[in-house]
Amino acid sequence: MDELNVEPSLSEVFNFAKYRVGGHGSRNIGVLKSAIEQVDDHIDSDIYGTGGIIEQFQEKIAKFLGKETAVFFPSGTMAQQIALRIWCDELGTQKVAYHPLCHLEIHEQDGLKKLHHIEPVLLADKDSLITWSDVQNLQEDIACLLIELPQREIGGQLPEYNELVEISRYCRKKGIKLHLDGARLFEVLPYYKKTAAEICALFDSVYVSFYKGIGGIAGAMLVGSEAFTAESKIWKRRYGGDLISLYPYIISSEYYFNLRVGKMEEYYEGAKKLAEKFNHCYSIDTRPMIPVSNMFHVMFKASREKVEQVLIQLCKETGIGITGNLREYTDTTCYCEISIGDQFALIPDEMMDTALTLLDDRMREIGSTGEK
Amino acid sequence: MDELNVEPSLSEVFNFAKYRVGGHGSRNIGVLKSAIEQVDDHIDSDIYGTGGIIEQFQEKIAKFLGKETAVFFPSGTMAQQIALRIWCDELGTQKVAYHPLCHLEIHEQDGLKKLHHIEPVLLADKDSLITWSDVQNLQEDIACLLIELPQREIGGQLPEYNELVEISRYCRKKGIKLHLDGARLFEVLPYYKKTAAEICALFDSVYVSFYKGIGGIAGAMLVGSEAFTAESKIWKRRYGGDLISLYPYIISSEYYFNLRVGKMEEYYEGAKKLAEKFNHCYSIDTRPMIPVSNMFHVMFKASREKVEQVLIQLCKETGIGITGNLREYTDTTCYCEISIGDQFALIPDEMMDTALTLLDDRMREIGSTGEK
Numbered sequence: 091m092d093e094l095n096v097e098p099s100l101s102e103v104f105n106f107a108k109y110r111v112g113g114h115g116s117r118n119i120g121v122l123k124s125a126i127e128q129v130d131d132h133i134d135s136d137i138y139g140t141g142g143i144i145e146q147f148q149e150k151i152a153k154f155l156g157k158e159t160a161v162f163f164p165s166g167t168m169a170q171q172i173a174l175r176i177w178c179d180e181l182g183t184q185k186v187a188y189h190p191l192c193h194l195e196i197h198e199q200d201g202l203k204k205l206h207h208i209e210p211v212l213l214a215d216k217d218s219l220i221t222w223s224d225v226q227n228l229q230e231d232i233a234c235l236l237i238e239l240p241q242r243e244i245g246g247q248l249p250e251y252n253e254l255v256e257i258s259r260y261c262r263k264k265g266i267k268l269h270l271d272g273a274r275l276f277e278v279l280p281y282y283k284k285t286a287a288e289i290c291a292l293f294d295s296v297y298v299s300f301y302k303g304i305g306g307i308a309g310a311m312l313v314g315s316e317a318f319t320a321e322s323k324i325w326k327r328r329y330g331g332d333l334i335s336l337y338p339y340i341i342s343s344e345y346y347f348n349l350r351v352g353k354m355e356e357y358y359e360g361a362k363k364l365a366e367k368f369n370h371c372y373s374i375d376t377r378p379m380i381p382v383s384n385m386f387h388v389m390f391k392a393s394r395e396k397v398e399q400v401l402i403q404l405c406k407e408t409g410i411g412i413t414g415n416l417r418e419y420t421d422t423t424c425y426c427e428i429s430i431g432d433q434f435a436l437i438p439d440e441m442m443d444t445a446l447t448l449l450d451d452r453m454r455e456i457g458s459t460g461e462k
Numbered sequence: 463m464d465e466l467n468v469e470p471s472l473s474e475v476f477n478f479a480k481y482r483v484g485g486h487g488s489r490n491i492g493v494l495k496s497a498i499e500q501v502d503d504h505i506d507s508d509i510y511g512t513g514g515i516i517e518q519f520q521e522k523i524a525k526f527l528g529k530e531t532a533v534f535f536p537s538g539t540m541a542q543q544i545a546l547r548i549w550c551d552e553l554g555t556q557k558v559a560y561h562p563l564c565h566l567e568i569h570e571q572d573g574l575k576k577l578h579h580i581e582p583v584l585l586a587d588k589d590s591l592i593t594w595s596d597v598q599n600l601q602e603d604i605a606c607l608l609i610e611l612p613q614r615e616i617g618g619q620l621p622e623y624n625e626l627v628e629i630s631r632y633c634r635k636k637g638i639k640l641h642l643d644g645a646r647l648f649e650v651l652p653y654y655k656k657t658a659a660e661i662c663a664l665f666d667s668v669y670v671s672f673y674k675g676i677g678g679i680a681g682a683m684l685v686g687s688e689a690f691t692a693e694s695k696i697w698k699r700r701y702g703g704d705l706i707s708l709y710p711y712i713i714s715s716e717y718y719f720n721l722r723v724g725k726m727e728e729y730y731e732g733a734k735k736l737a738e739k740f741n742h743c744y745s746i747d748t749r750p751m752i753p754v755s756n757m758f759h760v761m762f763k764a765s766r767e768k769v770e771q772v773l774i775q776l777c778k779e780t781g782i783g784i785t786g787n788l789r790e791y792t793d794t795t796c797y798c799e800i801s802i803g804d805q806f807a808l809i810p811d812e813m814m815d816t817a818l819t820l821l822d823d824r825m826r827e828i829g830s831t832g833e834k
Contacts, residue, residue: 118504118506119713122709126498133490135493165704198700200700307507307709308708324571327573329540329573331536331701332539333537334673335489338711
């Protein structure tokens with residue numbers, strides 16, 4: 091193979107793009123440096139889950155989410171498995187319900203099943219949201235229902251608030267615990283026009299992440315009643331998540347939380363504006379059509395190979411990276427995820443429009459030439 | 463309670479001591495800052511276990527330990543449970559053997575049992591090391607034997623190298639996997655006069671820590687064959703330990719590894735010197751009598767309450783903190799752990815001698831006055 095002739099991949103081109111439509115910028119060491127340079131050297135580390143630096147942040151997030159207590163975790167994977175285990179133990183059943191594209195089902199190497207022997211009941215079709223009627227039609231006794239807001243893998247869709255209220259009431263009546271996968275909870279508040287506490291009040295336990303819309307380095311919080319979070323700390327120790335020091339994640343989580351939690355409306359408006367432009371392009375739709383958070387999927391009616399070439403060329407010609415990760419949907423369609431963050435506002439409107447006009451042209455070209 | 467009259471606790475006095483006999487200094491944010499300030503802002507984060515920053519460090523440690531491959535973990539708790547689970551799955555039995563004061567038995571809230579239903583067989587008495595004869599007398603089929611070098615909870619004792627060789631040969635003959643809890647492996651190399659690779663060659667899998675003698679922020683490495691570490695990565699994902707970014711721990715682990723792995727001989731010599739001085743004090747012994755690593759226990763033949771007052775006064779008068787954490791052993795005896803690091807060399811010899819002369823006097827005083 092002649093290395094000189096190897097074309098750069100989409101992800102390489104994207105990484106060196108002048109502008110990127112999604113995200114907050116490069117995930118590099120500078121992200122940590124910016125967060126810690128404002129902290130005094132002499133502030134003590136947290137020690138195995140105790141100490142001012144972790145406790146004050148836990149209290150702050152518990153208050154923000156309107157719950158009694160919060161526990162900082164290195165990851166959401168760990169936090170959510172533990173939440174479901176606690177509810178299963180409390181209710182004496184090994185069954186929970188969640189969406190077929192739930193993070194626990196597709197991204198965790200079956201940790202829930204392998205570590206806890208908990209059996210999930212999959213609710214709703216892959217391409218649909220869980221509805222109140224799905225919940226009412228549940229035939230099995232479950233300890234807990236997990237709802238993800240927004241449902242990331244289908245473009246970040248959301249049930250209407252009233253439907254959430256009905257699901258919550260129903261679960262309380264039936265003695266089913268309701269857990270919120272709020273990896274992107276902050277991002278949906280502008281659509282619901284609710285506070286985080288108002289949404290969380292519908293749930294018994296909530297997980298939030300600090301590296302999606304917030305853009306921290308890693309880290310998650312699990313919130314709920316005092317009894318629930320006390321139990322979760324024991325499991326955190328069992329998992330090896332009760333590190334002697336979590337402060338690199340705590341400091342960066344709090345720094346970027348303070349910086350960005352108030353910018354979710356801006357990201358949401360950006361997502362709606364950009365999605366509308368994509369929807370004017372030939373053979374391109376967004377899912378959802380009108381975003382309900384900072385995220386959406388761009389669905390291309392052409393094969394992944396063809397669209398990849400289009401996006402590489404587009405990036406080279408305009409300096410705008412749409413995505414670095416295009417995924418096959420069917421043989422003749424593909425999609426990418428866009429999450430609007432700080433980067434989008436840096437792209438001049440005219441440049442974005444020029445890029446999308448070019449994209450529209452290129453999609454017409456590959457649409458009319460048939461398969462390569 | 464009149465707060466003005468509350469005496470500071472031993473740990474408070476210790477934290478503000480001018481000199482501390484053990485450790486590398488305060489665990490504060492400065493530890494992270496020192497490590498990352500020398501790294502370029504533009505270096506990319508690791509992403510879910512991949513990327514140059516994690517891969518090069520894994521390769522470096524695998525090579526140092528003489529094994530095929532290594533996987534960086536957020537914690538040793540996670541790494542070791544996973545190691546034992548892999549060996550149990552491979553050998554088709556749910557039993558392992560380890561010391562009664564093994565970390566997995568006493569510090570992990572029974573994670574091994576609760577998450578894996580693995581049953582440990584406890585080898586040796588609490589106060590003794592596991593011997594070759596203990597291993598030979600094992601009545602049960604086990605998948606794996608875990609040996610901790612040094613055995614921390616009994617003062618950091620070590621079997622002789624030849625005994626390790628016999629245990630290793632026996633395990634290989636019997637098809638028992640041998641796992642090394644090497645949380646303090648680097649610290650025992652001067653005593654054995656062996657390389658890390660020579661010690662690790664006796665074991666099928668090895669865990670090392672970066673925040674004990676190395677003094678990093680947190681983090682661990684699990685090393686072994688390629689098949690073993692590949693399997694461990696799947697479990698790391700299941701545990702929620704496969705964080706999007708582990709670089710704060712990776713960078714600091716490597717920085718302090720480079721800084722201190724060559725200083726273990728100095729720490730070991732310091733430990734021997736200091737232990738000898740303690741052993742000249744009235745009613746004080748060290749365990750072991752002559753340290754075999756940078757650590758040892760100081761055993762006081764007086765009640766915890768009395769010794770605490772002695773150490774508080776000693777610290778106030780001499781500026782030297784012996785420990786911040788004195789533990790009851792029996793009603794009339796107590797002990798503390800000393801791990802020599804960078805701090806010890808900062809204490810002028812005469813000051814250390816003065817402090818220990820004073821300690822000797824005070825121990826005589828409380829020894830002769832009977833119980834308060």
